[in-house]
Amino acid sequence: MSTLKNIAERFNLNVVSGDTEREVSGGYSSDLLSDVIANAQKDNIWITLQTHLNIVAVANLKELAGIILVNGRQPEETTLNKAKQENIPILLTELPTFEIVGKLYEYGVKGIKKS
């Protein structure tokens, strides 16, 4: 398994908040926060285009490793401040969801835990 830091370096992600030493267990992608609450797993990296403050609370609640915001989207100011305060890693990429998810998958970050 890889740390967020390795992933950030490898895919040129811009880390704007949080500690990136965390191990990533897998990935989850969805823009419906209700769905993320229902289905994301602990230590997943979450790929989304939502930038609202609630993403920090969801990452916290689900103990996610971090959040990648796609398509060059910037977090809202309130979101960024809260993420810094709560030590939730937010990473930015210019790539759209399909591209970044494809690259992560190829790199070994899978969506479903192998038992």
Next chain:
Amino acid sequence: MLRKIKADLHIHSCLSPCGDINMTPSAIAKKAKSLGLNAIGICDHNSSENAAVLKKEGEKNDLAVFTGMEVTSREEAHILAIFDNEDSLYELQKQVYENLSGVNDEDLFGYQMVVNEQDEITELNNKLLIGATDLTIEKIVEIIHSLNGLAIASHVDRERFSLIGQLGFIPEGLNLDGLELSPAYMAEKGKYDYPMSSGLPLVTFSDAHFIDEIGKTFTVFLIENITVSEIKKALENKDGRSVIAYS
């Protein structure tokens, strides 16, 4: 004197791309009247352009009409803006159009008909009304309140396009006037179970897109006059005003 007002404040007209072409202002007003509703609201997606005509149709039919809009936030949550008059609505419209991009494709999304009192099409709106604005949910609530309107989160029980579906839960500090539950929810659980209230007042409206859906659910307010400020008092349970029933 306080009286019971049956209100269905979330109705789409033929201006909404998904609204049936038979949802003309005159047809909506007649149907609402025949059902015994006292007040209705027109809330088309991101647009106001049939509101004034429906208001006039309401006057002809002795039916109170709130001029409103169902705005799509950048998080793709739907929120109802409900006003007493068109002036406030048009101010909201200005800000919504400035933050709404794209052109409608009638084959994909449907016709967006602006009509007059004779049910004649005066214009086909070509904006992508089905799309999302670039306004945050917080900004939309702020604009609605600055214009003395009610801000009610639409169909919060649904997964898609609802505030709770899109954002997982009601954002902290969001100053909503209420949450709307859909007819499907009311039919299934509404009689005994309101798990999502989070302390906010609840209403139910039909979200009608077809004539036969008008009044499918409505909320009964105990109020004196049919105005936004009276409904706000009812939602807050103030001065003897209240929400007395859902149907």
